[in-house]
Amino acid sequence: MSANKAARIGEEVWKTRIDKVNAELVTLTYGSIVAQLCKDYEGDYIEVNKQLEKMGYNIGLRLIEDFLAKTNMGKCINFKETAETISKIGFKVFLNITPTVTNWTTDGKQFSLTFEENPLADFVELPDDGRAQNELWYSNLLCGVLRGSLEMVQMQVDAHFVSDVLRGNEVTEMRVTLIRTIDDELPPGED
Amino acid sequence: MSSTRIACIAIIGKNNSPLHLSPFPATSNTLKYHFLTHATLDVFQARLPLKSNGDSDFGLLYSVDEGLAAYGWLTNTGVKIIVVVDVGGGGAGTPAMKDGELKPVFRALQTAYIQLVCNPFYENDEAKPITSKRFIEEVKRIGENWTPGFAL
Numbered sequence: 001m002s003a004n005k006a007a008r009i010g011e012e013v014w015k016t017r018i019d020k021v022n023a024e025l026v027t028l029t030y031g032s033i034v035a036q037l038c039k040d041y042e043g044d045y046i047e048v049n050k051q052l053e054k055m056g057y058n059i060g061l062r063l064i065e066d067f068l069a070k071t072n073m074g075k076c077i078n079f080k081e082t083a084e085t086i087s088k089i090g091f092k093v094f095l096n097i098t099p100t101v102t103n104w105t106t107d108g109k110q111f112s113l114t115f116e117e118n119p120l121a122d123f124v125e126l127p128d129d130g131r132a133q134n135e136l137w138y139s140n141l142l143c144g145v146l147r148g149s150l151e152m153v154q155m156q157v158d159a160h161f162v163s164d165v166l167r168g169n170e171v172t173e174m175r176v177t178l179i180r181t182i183d184d185e186l187p188p189g190e191d
Numbered sequence: 192m193s194s195t196r197i198a199c200i201a202i203i204g205k206n207n208s209p210l211h212l213s214p215f216p217a218t219s220n221t222l223k224y225h226f227l228t229h230a231t232l233d234v235f236q237a238r239l240p241l242k243s244n245g246d247s248d249f250g251l252l253y254s255v256d257e258g259l260a261a262y263g264w265l266t267n268t269g270v271k272i273i274v275v276v277d278v279g280g281g282g283a284g285t286p287a288m289k290d291g292e293l294k295p296v297f298r299a300l301q302t303a304y305i306q307l308v309c310n311p312f313y314e315n316d317e318a319k320p321i322t323s324k325r326f327i328e329e330v331k332r333i334g335e336n337w338t339p340g341f342a343l
């Protein structure tokens with residue numbers, strides 16, 4: 001499946017099968033979750049990152065079902081196709097953005113998603129306490145979503161942000177690595 | 192008048208506490224502007240009962256004879272935006288400004304303020320002045336770049 005085809009499917013599904021919700025609602029809801037976590041963990045941003053990732057993971061486990069049902073996607077033949085699907089269909093239908101897929105490693109197991117826009121981070125200015133800028137990955141929920149949803153389709157991945165415009169970097173970039181393909185396990189107790 | 196420029200932008204909270212004040216150029220003495228904006232609060236108070244149509248624009252609040260004119264804007268949440276304009280020349284205190292000329296300035300400032308309060312990490316605390324870099328930069332940009340008839 002080519003990138004163009006993925007883009008077409010994404011557009012089509014987003015237009016016809018997705019219920020839309022007000023952008024500020026999403027931004028402010030997510031914002032208050034992150035801000036509250038920062039308060040609850042008393043500024044332990046490393047822990048906040050972990051919690052966001054965990055929340056995302058749990059979202060991903062569920063969201064993939066909805067995604068597959070709405071898009072009628074079959075199996076991707078390789079990780080490259082998976083990447084295009086994530087960017088042009090996954091992000092498109094749920095957030096109406098299409099992060100760019102770049103920086104492939106030669107073995108085809110690692111790529112970057114660069115976000116030109118990020119609806120979660122509108123309005124946001126990180127706390128000026130000298131640590132948040134270096135420690136907090138504000139949109140870390142997204143990493144968890146990818147890990148959770150890909151796990152449900154037999155891919156164990158690692159996803160983490162490497163730069164964020166909120167920290168003053170040029171771009172927002174997420175690195176996604178395929179660790180292994182999970183083989184379907186035999187049901188226990190049967191020979 | 193070509194020398195017309197913004198001399199000061201001030202944001203005052205609901206309970207009349209100063210949230211932010213930027214003089215232009217930045218090196219000017221802020222004390223004078225603190226006095227000026229403080230004095231405008233009474234004008235807001237006095238005109239409030241007459242404002243039944245919900246219009247935020249309070250227009251010219253008053254002018255002082257150094258050629259400074261204070262214009263005000265009040266949001267429905269009680270936040271006051273005050274822009275002091277240096278109309279140049281000095282002497283007679285009648286500013287040569289058209290009605291509504293500052294509307295885009297107020298709108299831009301209000302947008303910046305909305306951006307500020309929508310930041311999930313911003314704590315809406317009247318007692319503290321605004322520290323957001325982005326907000327202060329934006330106010331600076333507006334204050335320094337505006338000239339009459341200029342679109343922001």
